[in-house]
Amino acid sequence: MKDKSKYQGIFPAFYACYDKEGRISPEGVEELTSHLIEKKVKGVYVGGSSGECIYQSVEERKLVLEHVMAAAQGKLTVIAHVACNNTADSRELAAHAESLGVDAIAAIPPIYFHLPDYAIAEYWNDISSAAPNTDFIIYNIPQLAGVALTLSLLDEMKKNPRVIAVKNSSMPVQDIQMFKMEGGEDFVVFNGPDEQLVSGLAIGADGGIGGTYAVMPELYLKIKDLCDAHQLEKAREIQYTVDNIIYEMCRCHGNLYAVMKEIIKQRDNLDLGSVRKPMPGLIAEDMPQVQKCIGLIDEAICKYVS
DSSP states (O other), X not given: OOOGGGGSSEEXXXXXXXXXXXXXXXXXXXXXXXXXXXXXXXXXXXXXXXXTGGGSOHHHHHHHHHHHHHHHTTSSEEEEEOOOSSHHHHHHHHHHHHHHTOSXXXXXXXXXXXXXXXXXXXXXXXXXXXXXXXXXXXXXOHHHHSOOOOHHHHHHHTTSTTEEEXXXXXXXXXXXXXXXXXXXXXXXEEEOOGGGHXXXXXXXXXXXXXXXXXXXXXXXXXXXXXXXXXXXXXXXXXXXXXXXXHHHXXXXXXXXXXXXXXXXXXXXXXXXXXXXXXXXXXXXXXXXXXXXXXXXXXXXXXHHTO
16 A cells, blocks of 8 residues: 555544535534544545445435545545445446546445345446546445455455555454455454443454544544554543443434534534434433533533543
């Protein structure tokens, strides 16, 4: 790999940005991108779970990425998740992402039907071949995709020189170690579960990609800095604090992404809309809990970062 450093750091998973009618908001996309640049994160992961990709059309996903790239202006490493549940649409998104100059594309395995490893490998390689000049990242999230990345499948994918990393969102931290060992010296592994970033970094992850990073990036950046400085006790303390905030956000009736977008609206004055049905939006009874979470975030940043 020519430049592994561009994949080492904190990568917020980019939130879907909607207007009041529930359509993609180009203005919201650009404002969120600029906001994250100001927070000094390493990059963004666009079009994944946090981006509500499975509820968006191919054209909508293209529109989001176009406006991320327009605002990023080379100031962020941009990873575009391009997987759809059919190969043709995935290849179309991959080619589009490469035409915009993203740093890497990523893909989960096909969901619903449980395909054999050789069919998953063919799916990923077909996607990668549509973006022949762009790095490819395997997204391992077995608890949602229904299939786990095996070492034999990783070995098969490593025959493709564009395959440079795994975004690992499985819960066993050991998987990060195994993928690092199997991948080799230059292979990148991202920690996926936000609740165990310290554990993932300690066992060898190069960085993290997380769905709650954008709502409190300061805390995750501090965790990464402390881990890099081998101050694991302090990093663990912040991790416990972050985890408690996540648990509190999950207490709402509304979906976690709806909660986080409301927090960003109130804390950072960015209106990203709600979530797309069938995910539940916030209800009035959620607002005291949202306020509690805002207070917890502010308190943690004041204590550990400011």
